[in-house]
Amino acid sequence: MATGKRQRIVVVGHGMVGHRFAQAAVERGLTETHDLLVFGEEPREAYDRVALTSWFGQGSDALSLLPGGAYDDPRVRLVLDSVVTEVDRVAQTVTVVSPPSAVPDLLSNPGAVTVHEYDVLVLATGAAPFVPPVEGRGKDGCFVYRTIEDLEAIKAASESATSGVVIGGGLLGLEAANALVQLGLDTHVVEMAPRLMPVQLDGAAGSTLVRHIEKLGVKVHTGVLTEEIEGGEAVTGLRVRQAGTDEGAPTDVIETQVVVFSAGIRPRDALARECDLEVAPRGGVLVDEQCRSADPRIFAIGECAAPGGTMYGLVAPGYTMAEVVVDALLDGPGAFTGADMSTKLKLLGVDVASFGDAFATTDGALELTYSDAVAGVYKKLVVSEDGTRLLGGILVGDASAYGVLRPMVSSGMALPDNPEQLILPASSGVQIGMPDEAQVCSCNDVTKADILHALTDEACESVADVKQCTRAGSTCGSCVSTVKNIIEDHFASVGKVVDKGLCEHFRLTRQELFDVVAVHGYRRFDDIVEAHGTGRGCDICKPAIASILASQTSTHILEPVTAELQDTNDKYLGNIQRNGTYSVVPRIPGGEITPEKLIVIGEVARDFGLYTKITGGQRIDLFGARMEQLPVIWRRLVDAGFESGHAYGKSLRTVKSCVGSTWCRYGVQDSVGLAIALELRYRGLRSPHKLKGGVSGCARECAEARGKDFGVIATEKGWNLYVGGNGGATPAHARLLAGDLDTATLVAYLDRFLMYYIRTADRLQRTSTWIEQLEGGLDRVREVVVEDSLGLGAELEAEMARHVGGYEDEWRATLEDPAKLERFVSFVNAPGTPDPSIAFTTERDQIQPIAPALIPVGAPA
């Protein structure tokens, strides 16, 4: 590794690959010796371009790859909205043009041109859509499909349009067409080749796909040339003619106001050309296996690069190139030697995949096909001449076998004797073993071996764990089901019971149990375990069932039927502490409290000698109460107007607030008011794990709402709702579910979201992991909660209304019921004798437990 003076790496472009480069540089320690200065032309930080189309539903925040726009490592500087216009290879500098606001501290002459030195230059400028030289292509209403700004413009134009045309029937074109359909336009796709996706599909597959695409409401015109875009200043129509006919042959006009060009991409290699670096014949900075250009100080990665003369229009090879360059700068051996160009279309409801030698170009290759015109399924396998190896294939209408087939190609494993089994219906192919070296996630180059390693050596147990640890499944998501199968197979093979049963007493999952209880209307554990389980339960299934019963019935948790099912903390309505005493946490909704109430808490703490601490949840915790003291302490608190804070239950904890528009000069909505309303609405709600919320009064986010299971951030127009955040051992940022909501809609969505979670999550699954593991992830949640695709909305809201209506303060009810108070005695035969093993010392003027002496019994682990 280089020694001496720190080196500076300038990165041009903050897209997907430029970002991955910076990430890898931080993770692999390159920033120990190098500073990174990254320039991005777009006004925002890198975002998930692969998922660009989901911008229509989710907005930009959800796509961001670097929420907040800054790296944690201060040695990486990101400067946005700035274009590198020139590279001087002799002086080793780049020239940058920025608008006034972009870099106030970096530029002494704002809004102008600056020059920056580099020791190493990394070009990550991506590619630009190719717009064929069709007459009229500059008219208003003509767009490309590459950036968030493009989509904003298309959306705006669609508002006054009725019809839209996409020029180009490739992968991207179909995605754009789908977007136009979603925008309510009468949508056409015009493709010059005789079939859709000509690069990936053969004729039969193409025509099968047409039927699927037409079902989505798109009119497909294949074998058609665009002659001219008609109109004055703005587009009015597209003049087309059959491919293969001569100029002057009869033409047709498709009326349209919106035209989206999706006719391929071209590497953005202008900077390199201008400084006389060699580019490949079909574009792209020519680089070697280390992604180094002819100038040893300049590298190119991603879509602007052409390693060995070929450019790759996919993100996975770009990511590999980013890693290779970091490796090279660390003197490692990494090399980029080509990439798998397999594709899987992510269009809603249409399964298409193409992989390996899909066109059987290998000598002697044989094709096996299966097709079912009625079902719209076409599958083709390309196998080697001797029938032993899979070379490639195409799947349309049912791509479920993709996860297994694609790795078979890359690993060259032997085919089974009857390979047709792999594509016949009924067979998902999953039973065919996959070799360890098979690549499972192509976006992030993760092999089966990497996943197994994560399971055995990194203690990963779920898809979410594996995602976190290996990145598999975190980009396009198409490998998630394969990842899941590998995890399940692995645990089955090591004899770990993978049936997702709760415990030895129930083979059902929590979700299944929830449904069983709802359907049969059970109210007693005994009935449930008799009908659906075995034995007498344990500390896993009993609290889970208690929680399910509480969610469905709103009866007091200490009623005789459920009291003994409760986890210890719920059983005594307090959190047990290390010495067997309990903590007392009164609810302080939104963190707002009057001086009178503060005084009461102080007095109670003083009178009972309790240790007092402000919690991380904007309230006050009183520690060291003996079990038999709990009722007296709570009597005082309840009389003063306090209620249980549910610090003990798997239930709503707090809804954290910032001070909001009432006081804060930046606030745009009353965050305290909303936080209190939400905390009061959802208090006492029993859930699979604890629930926390937050409400911030503006985008400065002082309430850390995005670190909560549900976070609300005020906007000028209303509220943005984020879900799935948490702190704790595996922190997660909440992601945007819906934006600019009025308060009533916000509450309706939250009702649905929380109830959907309560119904379907596993035991002890926070919302973030629940969303991760849902088939479809956050999109699925949005479908159910926002789009109401299951038609469950009203039902979920009604369930929540029942909870809200049935709420009572657990402590007040306990104090009013002598039977419930019976358990609060130290010794059944000596209720007046306090537990002699509890003792305290004093530190910083408050009590502290003295560790109870451990009984000498063997050696506790």
Add this chain to the structure above:
Amino acid sequence: MSTVTDSTPDAMTPDSMTPDSMTPDSMTPVCAVEAIPLEGGVAALVGGAAVAVFRTYDGSVFAIGNVDPFSGASVLSRGIVGNRGDAPVVSSPMYKQAFDLRTGQCLDDDSVRVPAYAVSVVDGVVHVGGVT
């Protein structure tokens, strides 16, 4: 739920239960059997020691030491009662290890065991005897 019956606290003050008075056949009455919730437990002071007394689903009564050896806190009576295989168990409320109610053996760590006490129910009153 169960109510405390005529077993008066006076009859069972801890002072009257010195270790000396504990012979295998002199057992200490602690409470009415209904005072122990079904599939739940109570703590009792027996000869100065804290004992956790449980009643399982079928009405059987068990007594083991109340102190959780992993934390040192006197809390086992507050754990969840259930079964693991054939064994009736309580799981410690502190760190959830399971203890066999019949023997006091910890089922999650062979080397750990809490005392088990003789117990019998006479005329509806639970009596706890010496360590078995």
